[in-house]
Structure formats: C-alpha cells, structure tokens
Amino acid sequence: MLVISELSASIADKPILKGINLEVPAGEIHAIMGPNGSGKSTLGYVLAGREEYVVTGGTVTFDGQDMLTMTPEARAASGLFLAFQSPIELPGVNNANFIRTALNAVRRAHGESELDAVQFLKLARAELKRLAMPDDMLKRNVNVGFSGGEKKRNEVLQMALLRPRFAVLDETDSGLDIDALKIVADGVNALRGPAFSALVITHHQRLLDHLVPNRVHVLAGGRIVRSGGPELAKELEKNGYGAMLAEAA
Amino acid sequence: MNAIPETGTAGFLARYAALRGRLPGDSTFRAAAADAFRTLGLPGATRGRRAEAWKYTTLQPLGGMSFAPAGPPRGAIVPEGERGAAETPRLVFSGGQFREDLSTPVPGFARFADQPDFGELSWPDRDPMVALNTMLAEDGAVLTIPADHDAGVILLIHNSVNGTSAHPRHMIRLEHGACLTLVELSSGEGCYVHNPVTEIHVADAATLTHVRVQTDSTDAFHLATIYAAVATGGTYDSFTLNVGGRIARTEIHTALNGAGAVAHLNGAQLLTGSQHADFTSVVRHAAPKGTSRQTIKNVLAERSRGVFQGRIEVARGAQGTDGYQMNRALLLSPDAEIDTKPELEIFADDVKCSHGATVGELDADQLFYLRSRGIPDQEARSILVRAFLAEALDPVTNEMARGLLEDAVARWWEGQAA
Numbered sequence: 001m002l003v004i005s006e007l008s009a010s011i012a013d014k015p016i017l018k019g020i021n022l023e024v025p026a027g028e029i030h031a032i033m034g035p036n037g038s039g040k041s042t043l044g045y046v047l048a049g050r051e052e053y054v055v056t057g058g059t060v061t062f063d064g065q066d067m068l069t070m071t072p073e074a075r076a077a078s079g080l081f082l083a084f085q086s087p088i089e090l091p092g093v094n095n096a097n098f099i100r101t102a103l104n105a106v107r108r109a110h111g112e113s114e115l116d117a118v119q120f121l122k123l124a125r126a127e128l129k130r131l132a133m134p135d136d137m138l139k140r141n142v143n144v145g146f147s148g149g150e151k152k153r154n155e156v157l158q159m160a161l162l163r164p165r166f167a168v169l170d171e172t173d174s175g176l177d178i179d180a181l182k183i184v185a186d187g188v189n190a191l192r193g194p195a196f197s198a199l200v201i202t203h204h205q206r207l208l209d210h211l212v213p214n215r216v217h218v219l220a221g222g223r224i225v226r227s228g229g230p231e232l233a234k235e236l237e238k239n240g241y242g243a244m245l246a247e248a249a
Numbered sequence: 250m251n252a253i254p255e256t257g258t259a260g261f262l263a264r265y266a267a268l269r270g271r272l273p274g275d276s277t278f279r280a281a282a283a284d285a286f287r288t289l290g291l292p293g294a295t296r297g298r299r300a301e302a303w304k305y306t307t308l309q310p311l312g313g314m315s316f317a318p319a320g321p322p323r324g325a326i327v328p329e330g331e332r333g334a335a336e337t338p339r340l341v342f343s344g345g346q347f348r349e350d351l352s353t354p355v356p357g358f359a360r361f362a363d364q365p366d367f368g369e370l371s372w373p374d375r376d377p378m379v380a381l382n383t384m385l386a387e388d389g390a391v392l393t394i395p396a397d398h399d400a401g402v403i404l405l406i407h408n409s410v411n412g413t414s415a416h417p418r419h420m421i422r423l424e425h426g427a428c429l430t431l432v433e434l435s436s437g438e439g440c441y442v443h444n445p446v447t448e449i450h451v452a453d454a455a456t457l458t459h460v461r462v463q464t465d466s467t468d469a470f471h472l473a474t475i476y477a478a479v480a481t482g483g484t485y486d487s488f489t490l491n492v493g494g495r496i497a498r499t500e501i502h503t504a505l506n507g508a509g510a511v512a513h514l515n516g517a518q519l520l521t522g523s524q525h526a527d528f529t530s531v532v533r534h535a536a537p538k539g540t541s542r543q544t545i546k547n548v549l550a551e552r553s554r555g556v557f558q559g560r561i562e563v564a565r566g567a568q569g570t571d572g573y574q575m576n577r578a579l580l581l582s583p584d585a586e587i588d589t590k591p592e593l594e595i596f597a598d599d600v601k602c603s604h605g606a607t608v609g610e611l612d613a614d615q616l617f618y619l620r621s622r623g624i625p626d627q628e629a630r631s632i633l634v635r636a637f638l639a640e641a642l643d644p645v646t647n648e649m650a651r652g653l654l655e656d657a658v659a660r661w662w663e664g665q666a667a
Contacts, residue, residue, distance in 0.1 A: 048621045052613070076623035088618035092636030101632065102622035109623065158622065 001026040001197050002047075002166055007058035008222075009046045016042040018222035019058065024166075027194040031208055031233060032201045034219035035241045040201045041085055043219070044170040047199075048082035049075050062166065076102075077109035079165030083155040083172045085201075090142035096124065098142045099158055106162060127160045130190070131183055149180040156187035163191065167198040173207035185210030205237035220245050257312035258290045261414075264318065265384045272387060274365025282373035282383035289377035302376070305556040305588045306498055306527040311470060316414035316442055318387070319344020337432075337649065339404040340390050345415030347388050355403055361389035366420045368448035370476035370502070378472045378498070382416040382446040389418035389445070394427040396452075402430040402649060409469060411439025419447040423455035423483075430458040432650045436493065440468040449477040449485065453507060456484040460650040464657050465493035467524060474500045481507025481536070488645050489516035489528065490654050492661050497526040505532070505539035505567075514543045517641040519661045520553030520585075527556035530574075534567040534597075543574040546641035548634060549585035550665055560592040563600050572602040579637050580610055581665075635662060 007020040016039045024030050034040050046053050047060065049072035060067045067075060090098065096117075104114040115123070124138055133153055143151050152172050159167055172184050188198055188211055200211060208216075208230065216232040217224045218241070226232065226244060236244065255263045265283050272279060292300055293307025340358060341351035347360045365386075373380040394400045409415055423429055435443055443465060451457050457477075465471045471494040477485045491497045503512045518526040532541040547555035557576040578587035591604035611633045619629035638658050645651045 048617075050617055050621075071626070072617060072620040073623050073625050073629075076621055082621050084618065084621075088614050090615055090618070090633075090636060092639040093632060098619075098622075098632075101628070102619075102624050105625060105628065106623040162622065 001063060002199075003059075003061045005059045007046070007060060008056045009042060009053050010056055011042070011053050015056070016053075016222055017046065020219075020222070020224060022217060022224060024197045024199060026197055028214040029188070029192070029198045029200060029211065030215045030217060031213040032199060032217050032219050033203070033233060033236055035245075038219045039222045040219055041170055044082055044085075044168045044199075044201060047075075047168055048072055048080065073105065074109075076162075076164075077106050081159050081162055081164035081167045083152075083159060083167065083169040085170040085172075085174065087143050087151040087155055089144045091144050093142045095140055095142045095154070096121065096138040099124065099138075099161055102158070103161055124157075124161060127157060131157060131160060131187055133157060133183070148175040149177065152176055153180065153183055156184050160187055160190065165196055167191070167196075168201070169198060170201045171203060172200075173202055173204060181207060182210055205233050208233045218244060254315040256315045257294050258286070260315040261381055261385065262287060268318070268385070272385075273362050274367060274386075278367055279384055282380045285374045286377060286380035286384055289380060292377055300377075302529065302558075304590065305554075305558070306496065306525065308470070308472075308496065310496070311442070314440070317412060319346060319410050319413040319415055337402050337404050339406055340392075341406045341408070342388065342390075342415075342417055343408045344410045344413050345388055345417045347390075355392070357393045357395065357400070359391045361391055361418050361420070362387060364391050365418075366391050367418070368420055368476075370448050370478055370504075371446060371474075376474060376500070378444055378500070379446050379474050382418060382444050382474070385414075385416040386418035386446070387416070389420070391420045393422045394424060394429050394455075396424040397426040399428040402432060402647065405431055405433045407433070407435045407443060407445065409435075409437030409441040409443050409465065411437075411441055414442035414444065417445045419445060421447065421457065422450045423452055423457050425452045425454060427452070427455045429456075430460070430647050430650065432647075432653065433459070433461045434464070434653070435462070435471060436464045437466050437469060439466055441466070442470045442472065444472045445474075447473070447475045449475065451477065451479045451483040451485050453480045454482045455480075457486065458647060458650075459485065459487040460645055460647065460654070461487070461489040461499075462653050462657055463489065463491045463493055463497060463499075465497070467493060467522060468495055469493065470495060471497040473498065475502065477501070477503045477512070479503065479505050479507065479510040479512060482509045483507060484511040484513075486511070486513040486644075487515070488513075488654075490657055491516065491518040491520075491526040491528070492657055494526060495524060497524075498529065499527070500529045502531045503533065503541070504535055505541065506535050508536045509538045510536065511539070512541045513644060514541070515644045516545045517638065517658075518545070518547045518555050519638070519658065520547070520555060521550040521665060522553060523551070524553045525556070526554075527558070529556070529558040531560045531562065532572065533562045533564065534570040534572065535564045537567055538569040539567060539571070541572045541574075544641075544644070545576045546637065547576070547578040547587055548581065548638060549578060549587060550581040552582070552584045554586045554588070556588045557606075558590040558592075559604065560594065561602055561604075563595040563597050563602065565596040567597045568599040570597060570600045570602065572600075574604045576606045578606075578608045579634065580608065581634070631662070631666065638662070
C-alpha cells in the first residue's frame with residue numbers, strides 16, 4: 001500500500017531524514033519508535049505534505065501513485081490521515097463545521113454527495129458515542145480550551161469520521177492516561193481491516209499493548225536502524241535505545 | 250456668484266459664510282469653530298505642519314473637491330439588511346437632515362435643529378473635523394434616556410447623498426442607571442462626506458452599548474468623532490465596524506470620570522482596494538479603578554491601509570486603573586499596510602496597563618492543519634479569515650446588532666471571494 005524508498009528530507013537546509021526505506025502493506029499496522037530528534041515527526045509531516053519540509057531524494061508511493069507531487073489536501077482526499085502530535089487550535093472555527101467541511105471536501109473529491117448539517121451530526125454523534133466522547137466536543141471551537149487528552153481524542157474523532165485508508169499517528173498516545181489511551185487504540189482498531197493500514201509513531205510500549213503492530217521499526221539519525229516483530233517494542237522498553245543504537249553503529 | 254466653486258477648506262468656509270445666519274444654536278461657538286477650521290484646515294490638504302493626531306491619515310484628496318449641502322430630502326432610503334430590525338425604533342437621517350417620514354417615535358428624542366446643543370466635551374479648536382462639524386451642523390439626534398430606564402435598542406441610521414457633505418451633531422445622554430443599545434448605521438452612494446460628531450454622557454451606573462456599522466460607499470469620506478464621558482460605575486461599551494469609505498476616520502475620546510467606570514472601544518476594519526481606515530482613540534482614566542478594553546482587528550486586502558492610534562492617559566490619583574489595548578492585523582496582500590501607534594501616559598503608581606500588536610499573514614500551522622484534512626487551500630484560507638472576523642465580533646452580544654455586523658462582514662467577504 002505505502003512504499004517509502006530512500007526518502008531524504010530537510011528543513012531549513014538541515015537534513016533530517018537520510019534515506020528511509022519502509023513498506024507498509026494493506027491491512028498492517030507498523031510502529032515507528034526512536035529517540036527524540038530521530039526524525040519521527042518529520043516523517044509524518046513529509047508524508048502529509050507539509051511544505052516547510054523539503055524532500056531532497058527518494059520516493060513515496062501510495063497504491064502505486066507518486067504521493068510527493070500531491071498537495072496536502074489531495075493526499076487527504078486519496079485516503080491519508082495524519083493525527084498531529086500537537087493538534088492545532090482554530091479559534092473562531094466550530095469543531096462540527098470544521099469536520100463536516102473536511103468530510104465534504106473528501107467526499108467531493110470522491111464524487112460523493114455532500115452531507116448536510118443534520119446528516120453529519122447524526123453520523124458524528126454516533127461516532128462520539130462509540131468512542132465514549134462527550135457531545136459538546138462538536139460545539140466547541142476546534143481544540144480551543146481542550147485539554148491535551150481532549151485534543152488527541154478530537155484527532156481520533158476526525159479519523160473515525162474521515163475513514164482514511166492510511167493513518168499516521170504521531171505520538172497520539174503521549175500525555176494520555178490509560179482510559180484515553182484505550183480510546184485512541186479503539187479508534188484505530190475500529191478501522192482495522194484488509195484495506196486499512198497505519199503507521200504509529202510512539203515513544204512507549206504502552207499503546208502497542210492495545211494496538212498490536214505487525215512490525216516495529218526503530219528510527220535513529222534519520223534512518224531505520226532496525227525492524228522486527230512486536231517483541232522489538234518490548235525489548236526497547238526493557239533495554240532502552242542506547243544498547244540497540246550502539247549495536248547498530 | 251462665483252462661477253467656479255471653491256474647493257477643500259475654502260469650499261467649506263464659503264458654505265458657512267452663505268449659511269451662517271440660518272444655522273441653529275450658539276452663533277459665537279460656531280464662529281469660533283469656523284476660525285479654528287480656517288487655521289487648522291483639512292489635515293494634509295494644506296501646506297505646512299502635519300498634526301501628530303493625523304500622522305497616518307491625510308485628507309488631501311478632499312482639497313480639490315467641493316460638496317453641496319444635501320438640500321431637501323429626496324427618496325425613501327432605508328438601508329437593507331436590517332435583520333430582526335424591522336420592529337426596532339429608529340431615527341433616520343438623510344444627508345444630515347432628520348427624516349421624520351422614515352423614523353419612528355422615540356421618547357426622549359429631539360432634533361438638533363429644534364434643540365441645538367453643542368455640549369461641553371468637544372474640542373473644535375483642536376480637532377479639525379470637529380471644527381468643520383461645529384461650523385456646519387444643521388441637524389442631529391438629541392436623545393436623553395431618563396434615570397433607571399431601559400430604553401432597549403434604538404437604531405440611528407444615516408444615509409448620504411452623492412456630491413453632498415453632511416455634518417450631523419448628535420447628543421446622547423443617559424441619566425443615572427439608564428440603559429441603551431444604540432446601533433448606528435452609516436451608508437450611502439457615490440462620493441460624499443459624512444462628518445458626524447457625537448457627544449455621549451453616561452451617568453452613574455448607566456450603560457450605553459454603542460454599535461457602529463460603517464458601510465459607506467468606497468468613494469466616500471467618513472470622518473466621525475465621538476466624545477464620551479463616563480461617571481461612577483457607568484459603562485460605555487462601543488464597537489465600530491469600518492467596511493466602507495475611501496477614507497474613514499473614527500476618533501473616540503473617552504473620559505472615565507467616576508470610580509469604577511468602564512470603557513470598551515472595540516472594532517474591526519475590513520478594507521480592500523486603496524481604502525484607508527484610521528481608528529484613533531484616547532482613553533483618559535481620571536478616577537480610580539477604571540477599566541478600559543480595546544481590541545481592534547484589521548483584515549487588509551489589496552493595497553488597503555489600516556491605522557490604529559491608541560492613547561491611554563492615567564491621571565494622578567487614578568489608582569487601580571486597568572487598561573488594555575490590542576491591535577491585530579491580517580494582511581491578505583503584500584501591498585496592504587497597517588500602522589499602529591500605542592501611547593501610554595501614566596501619572597499614577599498602582600496601575601495595570603498593557604498594549605500589543607500583531608501583524609501577520611494566515612497562520613501556517615492552521616492552514617496546514619485544515620489542508621491535511623482534505624480542505625482545499627482557498628477554502629481553508631477563507632475559513633481562517635472568517636474565523637478571525639467572527640472573533641472580532643465576539644464582544645457584541647446584542648443579537649440584532651450582531652446580526653447586522655455579521656451581514657456586513659459576510660457581504661464584504663463575498664465581495665473579496667468574487
């Protein structure tokens with residue numbers, strides 16, 4: 001489904017990604033772990049098309065389509081979703097209107113009819129209930145005055161409603177208590193199926209207890225230095241990155 | 250008769266010379282104002298020194314123009330878009346003249362033409378637009394709300410006529426504990442001057458909510474001055490929306506004369522083309538524990554220019570003063586310009602005063618967030634501008650006033666998108 005080949009990227013002329021090779025087949029969930037500054041978040045931004053990050057080499061294809069030439073909105077329309085590590089506040093923008101506008105933009109791109117406010121609210125309330133989130137989340141301005149946990153849950157709500165084929169979760173688990181963590185994991189697990197894949201960027205083993213990955217990759221210094229099964233995450237949790245990075249060097 | 254009409258300062262003075270015997274009110278006060286106007290002239294239109302109060306705004310284009318008095322009322326002009334306003338009491342003026350046929354009876358109202366009252370707060374010898382108004386004022390609203398009376402909402406509508414200049418003189422008095430929401434609408438067609446002066450007295454524990462919706466023609470000159478005096482525990486809560494005008498100047502002088510008096514001087518300016526709008530305020534904290542709040546938001550497209558000059562004066566003895574001013578600008582074009590001049594003059598020691606300014610384009614993080622959800626770039630930009638504007642209107646809680654403002658903002662934004 002998603003094939004990343006020799007991907008290099010820099011920001012403000014500083015190289016961050018230095019030749020990433022990664023393949024996430026349809027139906028699989030892969031985890032990316034690694035120390036701070038290893039390029040995990042940059043990878044998420046580059047996949048989503050943030051313009052400040054300049055791709056200096058390599059390719060990314062999504063179902064065979066060259067993704068790097070696409071605008072962020074075209075990537076989203078083709079089924080990519082990035083859950084932000086620090087979700088952005090949009091003062092003056094109502095959350096329900098925001099998500100409905102996004103959903104309708106994606107539906108338009110697929111040649112589907114747009115949802116009116118009533119149809120959307122029905123759908124959104126059902127998702128909220130399933131994710132055990134309060135209704136008032138829709139009435140507030142996007143992420144304004146939300147706690148850290150609420151912001152992350154709002155990302156999961158957007159994901160649940162936009163139903164992407166490929167989700168990148170950038171430390172969606174950080175700063176969450178165990179209940180919130182379960183909500184995030186449930187949100188992803190609900191989408192799980194033969195046509196859905198995800199790349200889960202995380203610092204901790206915790207999330208992976210609820211969201212068991214098919215593969216775990218360790219990112220360090222802008223490269224993937226090791227890949228393995230779910231047991232790799234447990235090994236990292238036990239021994240830390242130090243031993244593994246020394247071994248890889 | 251002169252074949253070629255005189256223009257600019259001379260043109261206005263010639264009009265005064267022709268009308269002076271027929272103008273209502275204190276003729277000595279008018280004559281002094283005419284002398285002041287002769288000396289001060291139109292800011293920027295006469296050679297020589299430039300007054301600091303007019304640092305960023307010039308009325309030079311007026312120097313070559315001449316305007317007639319509006320003459321007898323013509324046409325039944327009532328502005329559109331009065332959402333929920335049909336039942337609201339209204340005072341309608343056209344070309345500076347009261348239109349009884351378009352107005353509704355309003356208790357406590359008199360015409361300036363019948364009961365001329367220049368008040369005591371204005372400074373015609375210092376402020377040239379006030380001198381011009383004082384010299385030529387023919388009519389206006391003189392409105393008194395009696396003690397402890399809630400007058401609800403009153404519309405003050407001014408419609409201007411092409412080729413004319415109007416200089417209405419309004420006097421609003423709220424007695425002890427009175428309450429009023431005054432919603433002022435200014436509009437018109439063509440090239441004209443609308444030069445109102447409004448004097449406001451808010452007595453002890455009275456509250457005036459003053460919402461001003463300026464949607465004048467983009468060929469017009471809107472030159473408004475407001476003087477407000479607020480007594481103990483009183484509130485002057487004003488919001489000005491500047492959308493129209495080739496040149497628009499809003500000058501508000503507020504004196505917090507009683508302990509615990511409150512002034513809100515908020516506003517938004519939405520400009521495009523080569524429009525220029527100047528919001529100038531002076532808040533004088535003359536008594537303890539006063540609060541002043543000012544947030545001005547500008548959205549500037551094309552070659553437009555926004556100005557905010559805000560001055561907070563804290564007198565000796567005005568302890569416990571709390572003053573805040575903020576000027577925010579969103580520049581939608583590299584050719585747009587914002588000028589901000591905050592001034593604090595503080596003579597008390599227990600005072601909290603702050604000011605700030607932000608100038609920017611749309612926030613890159615916010616734009617990316619919207620686009621990453623599939624929302625196309627142009628639509629995402631539109632959402633962010635509308636959000637900025639929606640926030641600007643937040644201080645206005647009166648539903649009808651808010652509806653009028655939202656309509657004006659929506660019309661402006663549709664004009665931008667087209």
